[in-house]
Amino acid sequence: MQKSLKLELMGQAVAALIREQILSGEVKHGDALRLAPLAEKLNVSITPVRDALLQLARDGWVVHQPNRGFRVVPIRRDNVIDTYFMWSTAEGELAARAASRSTPESIVVLRNLDAELHKLEDHQSKHALDLNAELHTAIHNLADAPKLLWFAEAARRLVPLQFDSTFHAVPGWAEINRFGHTAVIDRIEMGDSSGARKLMFEHFESTCTLLVTWLDGMDLWETQPAPGSSETIGND
Structure with missing residues (x-):
């Protein structure tokens, strides 16, 4: 139980770090987010990185494409x-x-x-x-x-x-x-x-x-979202 809670908290912390990278422009809209490189960069195991990206996908920050991984989506x-x-x-x-x-x-x-x-x-x-x-x-x-x-x-x-x-x-x-x-x-x-x-x-x-x-003033927004596209923060 304690191990599960620790992993959950670590996943939340990693999600916060990835959000900061998106907001700072360190990673751009459309960029792929790979598990192993992120885990190495953040000095954590792959499990909390995967949990973090799945959380960010649920919240609309990234899109999860089966067999293709995760990538950053635009912010409208x-x-x-x-x-x-x-x-x-x-x-x-x-x-x-x-x-x-x-x-x-x-x-x-x-x-x-x-x-x-x-x-x-x-x-x-x-x-x-x-x-x-x-x-x-x-x-x-x-x-x-x-x-x-x-x-x-x-x-x-x-x-x-x-x-x-x-x-x-x-x-x-x-x-x-x-x-x-x-x-x-x-x-x-x-x-x-x-x-x-x-x-x-x-x-x-x-x-x-x-x-x-x-x-x-941060040039953050998606200016011309594709018609019918759901790959933006706030859309399912």
Whole structure:
């Protein structure tokens, strides 16, 4: 059991490294991803590399062609926006559920985390990301809606920059991370599900705007997708 978990975690770590290579341009759209060379380069065995590529194929980053291996697929701008819309919708509903279940104790937890973000001067740090994740996790736990959370997490994996590692690199992120949660918490404390839903949706959509604007300058997008093609991030 422990060995299986270790391999799973290693596969996730390798998947994150390959995503970074795609985003940095180290590997290009259409490039083949070979198991043995990747394993040697990353100093791991072939098994976690295979697991990582299968995960990336499920999430739309690469395509798996039987007997031909894996290759990187293009990223379409509209697919990123659509993915973010689904993520924003799920997170908005989670905030609405949290508003319907809030307690004085849960609000204290959220207020304390929000206060830490307000005081934090360095929002380009792992600590800033960790505080952000802790605050949103507290809302998720309060919502107690596991299926909604599953959809939110599925959408998060498809966004071409992972919040838990590198989103702080996006210009404008610091301002949203520092001050973007207070109004949502206000609505949760009031028990205003409709208001919490709307504000959390807008909170996530604002990060979408920042991300897409940033990626616009990176020559990352597939500009002319082939008609009927499914080999782009966000398509099955």
